[in-house]
Amino acid sequence: MDEFTVKNETILGYMPGSRERKDLEAALKKVESTCEDVPIVIGGKEFRTEDVRYQVMPHNHKKKIAKFYYATPDLIGKAIDAAVAAQKEWDAVPLKERIAMWLRAADMMSSSQWRPVLNATTMLGQSKTMIQAEIDSAAELIDFMRFNAFFAKEASKYQPVSENPAVTLNSHRYRGLDGFVASISPFNFTAIGGNLAYAPALMGCATVWKPSDTAVLSNYTIYKIMTAAGVPPGVVNFVPADGPVFGKAITDSPHLSGINFTGSVPTFNWLWSAVGKNIGRYVNFPRLIGECGGKNYHFVHPSADVKTTVVSTIRSSFEYCGQKCSACSRMYVPKSLWQQIKCGLLDTRDELKVGDATEHDSFMSAVIDDKAFKRITGYIEHAKSSPNVELIAGGGYTDECGYFVEPTIVESKDPRDKIMTEEIFGPVLAIYVYDDADIEKVLDLVGSSTPYALTGAVFAQDREFLKYAAERLKMTAGNFYLNDKSTGSVVGQQPFGGSRMSGTNDKAGGPHYVLRWATPQSVKETFVPLTEWSYPYMAKKS
Numbered sequence: 001m002d003e004f005t006v007k008n009e010t011i012l013g014y015m016p017g018s019r020e021r022k023d024l025e026a027a028l029k030k031v032e033s034t035c036e037d038v039p040i041v042i043g044g045k046e047f048r049t050e051d052v053r054y055q056v057m058p059h060n061h062k063k064k065i066a067k068f069y070y071a072t073p074d075l076i077g078k079a080i081d082a083a084v085a086a087q088k089e090w091d092a093v094p095l096k097e098r099i100a101m102w103l104r105a106a107d108m109m110s111s112s113q114w115r116p117v118l119n120a121t122t123m124l125g126q127s128k129t130m131i132q133a134e135i136d137s138a139a140e141l142i143d144f145m146r147f148n149a150f151f152a153k154e155a156s157k158y159q160p161v162s163e164n165p166a167v168t169l170n171s172h173r174y175r176g177l178d179g180f181v182a183s184i185s186p187f188n189f190t191a192i193g194g195n196l197a198y199a200p201a202l203m204g205c206a207t208v209w210k211p212s213d214t215a216v217l218s219n220y221t222i223y224k225i226m227t228a229a230g231v232p233p234g235v236v237n238f239v240p241a242d243g244p245v246f247g248k249a250i251t252d253s254p255h256l257s258g259i260n261f262t263g264s265v266p267t268f269n270w271l272w273s274a275v276g277k278n279i280g281r282y283v284n285f286p287r288l289i290g291e292c293g294g295k296n297y298h299f300v301h302p303s304a305d306v307k308t309t310v311v312s313t314i315r316s317s318f319e320y321c322g323q324k325c326s327a328c329s330r331m332y333v334p335k336s337l338w339q340q341i342k343c344g345l346l347d348t349r350d351e352l353k354v355g356d357a358t359e360h361d362s363f364m365s366a367v368i369d370d371k372a373f374k375r376i377t378g379y380i381e382h383a384k385s386s387p388n389v390e391l392i393a394g395g396g397y398t399d400e401c402g403y404f405v406e407p408t409i410v411e412s413k414d415p416r417d418k419i420m421t422e423e424i425f426g427p428v429l430a431i432y433v434y435d436d437a438d439i440e441k442v443l444d445l446v447g448s449s450t451p452y453a454l455t456g457a458v459f460a461q462d463r464e465f466l467k468y469a470a471e472r473l474k475m476t477a478g479n480f481y482l483n484d485k486s487t488g489s490v491v492g493q494q495p496f497g498g499s500r501m502s503g504t505n506d507k508a509g510g511p512h513y514v515l516r517w518a519t520p521q522s523v524k525e526t527f528v529p530l531t532e533w534s535y536p537y538m539a540k541k542s
């Protein structure tokens with residue numbers, strides 16, 4: 001296997017007049033002025049059904065940017081058959097060749113031909129600002145491709161012990177999962193869609209990929225790049241479909257070998273239950289990998305640096321409208337710091353511009369769709385009417401042109417109020433102010449008041465406390481931050497995932513993730529013939 005090292009993709013600056021800014025502006029114009037026709041692709045062939053759907057721009061929802069089609073159950077079945085058939089041949093392609101394809105794809109994604117398209121489709125289709133698109137649909141996606149290739153190469157080096165290779169040679173190899181993997185992706189990270197579909201493929205699996213309705217265009221762009229990089233027909237089948245129809249079709253198939261899911265807890269629970277009900281019908285026990293929601297916390301100690309705490313919280317809670325699974329959504333602040341932190345949060349919040357995703361001074365744009373708008377504004381109305389909760393900033397919203405919600409901050413007197421404990425997935429930060437003397441009780445609440453354990457951050461200058469909190473809060477977060485915001489994990493640096501109801505914690509972006517998509521085989525070859533059935537201590541009859 002050719003040796004290579006790996007490093008993270010540089011995040012470009014997009015300064016006015018820069019090459020990347022010009023390329024991006026040209027791509028934005030092109031994507032905005034077209035409504036791209038996105039087919040279902042099965043075994044390399046395009047299909048269209050009568051069930052026509054459109055992807056719109058969340059910040060201007062009258063504008064359609066993609067036309068796509070829901071697959072029927074029959075077509076999903078066809079995609080399963082295509083994947084099962086392609087998997088055998090694909091698994092025979094040497095890992096070295098597959099890795100070369102992934103590295104080629106990463107270079108294409110990084111190029112001035114494709115990077116602007118990935119970012120423009122993400123900015124317009126998912127309402128990400130320039131920087132939010134760049135860290136997702138460029139840097140993180142490229143990192144997933146390169147790091148997974150690197151981790152696969154490193155993993156393939158392992159060989160078991162052979163005490164005397166002239167007599168017995170032991171070896172080990174990774175095979176793809178036979179059957180098919182269903183990859184089901186969320187709207188909020190373009191890179192996650194690419195990783196869910198293509199990490200299993202790298203390891204020799206074939207996948208049926210259902211993108212989110214609200215991320216179809218950026219996800220189809222990934223499909224096109226990977227195909228151009230050499231991934232053969234049938235290895236990844238691109239199948240937009242109604243969620244429950246897709247879920248039923250894949251869990252009914254005996255060939256389901258794995259589900260690679262990222263999304264909400266109710267959807268993953270549904271999939272897990274369906275697999276449980278059907279367990280008698282599968283060829284293999286399907287592997288269930290699910291990264292789900294969070295109610296991520298910022299815990300502030302009386303020794304915290306106020307400025308760091310404020311800026312980190314604003315970024316974590318409101319970047320991409322709080323629609324990151326890792327977004328800070330609850331905060332615990334000691335009374336002794338409350339006035340300073342409150343002033344800092346309110347003043348900084350007032351500076352944030354909510355607007356069109358493509359305007360360079362927008363800090364955030366619209367939330368993804370009408371469903372999200374209703375859910376988030378429901379929590380805001382709850383805050384306005386509940387005696388336990390005080391709205392201290394924001395609270396406005398409109399869906400007239402786009403699904404806009406102001407960055408909203410509330411103070412809750414009840415640390416177990418639903419606004420402090422349920423995932424909102426929008427720009428709403430709930431704060432509980434505690435008596436400094438009650439710090440132990442509040443540390444208990446961090447782990448006991450929600451079913452999640454995705455990300456969490458502790459702000460303190462007291463190093464003894466940081467050490468203590470790291471132990472005390474050990475099981476409350478899969479990604480734990482000290483004096484840093486709860487969002488922004490980087491592939492290869494902070495492998496990502498949570499436990500409890502936040503998921504199976506398989507750590508996307510880490511060295512072990514690719515191995516979830518391989519089924520190892522141990523091989524023993526003996527060169528000296530076995531001629532004697534009895535053991536030496538047995539008396540021999542002469």
Ligand SMILES: NC(=O)c1ccc[n+]([C@@H]2O[C@H](COP(=O)([O-])OP(=O)(O)OC[C@H]3O[C@@H](n4cnc5c(N)ncnc54)[C@H](O)[C@@H]3O)[C@@H](O)[C@H]2O)c1
Pocket residue numbers: 184185186187188189192210211212213242243244245246247248262263264265267268270271291292293294324325326423425454496497498502503
């Ligand atoms: N932990 C992580 O790494 C991570 C990362 C990103 C997002 N998330 C979570 O994702 C959620 C937001 O994403 P979303 O709104 O797209 O989630 P979602 O659960 O609504 O949808 C995720 C995907 O599942 C599909 N789906 C829905 N019902 C289905 C069914 N019955 N069978 C099969 N597929 C079905 C959807 O169409 C979509 O493609 C949040 O809860 C967020 O925290 C988690």
Ligand SMILES: N[C@@H](CCC=O)C(=O)O
Pocket residue numbers: 188189323324325326486487488489490496
């Ligand atoms: N890498 C992301 C996690 C993705 C969740 O939506 C972060 O940590 O911000």
